[in-house]
Amino acid sequence: MALRMWASSTASALKISSASKAHISPAFSLSRCFSTVLDGLKYANSHEWVKHEGSVATIGITDHAQDHLGEVVFVELPEPGGSVSKGKGFGAVESVKATSDVNSPISGEIVEVNSKLTEAPGLINSSPYEEGWMIKVKPSGPSELESLMGPKEYTKFCEEEDASH
Numbered sequence: 001m002a003l004r005m006w007a008s009s010t011a012s013a014l015k016i017s018s019a020s021k022a023h024i025s026p027a028f029s030l031s032r033c034f035s036t037v038l039d040g041l042k043y044a045n046s047h048e049w050v051k052h053e054g055s056v057a058t059i060g061i062t063d064h065a066q067d068h069l070g071e072v073v074f075v076e077l078p079e080p081g082g083s084v085s086k087g088k089g090f091g092a093v094e095s096v097k098a099t100s101d102v103n104s105p106i107s108g109e110i111v112e113v114n115s116k117l118t119e120a121p122g123l124i125n126s127s128p129y130e131e132g133w134m135i136k137v138k139p140s141g142p143s144e145l146e147s148l149m150g151p152k153e154y155t156k157f158c159e160e161e162d163a164s165h
Helices: 002-013 018-023 063-069 142-147 151-163
Strands: 048-053 056-061 072-076 089-095 099-103 108-113 135-139
Touching: 048 142, 056 063, 063 089, 135 142
Parallel strands: none
Antiparallel strands: 048 056, 056 135, 072 089, 089 099, 108 135
């Protein structure tokens, strides 16, 4: 949101309007979605990602979600050995702007939590798909992954969601 406000004020200062966008070369066209979306992951409409490898699925929040949240200052995680249900909350992310529940995109048993986030919650901002993962789950219904979005669908979803706000 801050980026959008900056872009809007910059465009005003430079006297760039939507009418002048037609004169911009296609090589310089701007995308509304500045967030990174990775191939090989599945995405929920609540902005969590899943990476399924073998018998374990790693879950975290997307780059798009962390960008909208702002600087993450605290992460609440569940205990290993518990279970998660698709669409239900398993933790929370607190930022300088708000606290948001994190929902599980799939059901299963929690086999590991990223304890590094306790001391370094900002890893969600700096590395949401690698160092900032939240939990690892042994899926109870791997077919649930099929209902999630792929990278192209998620990118379109984000662009449409941002355009409506």
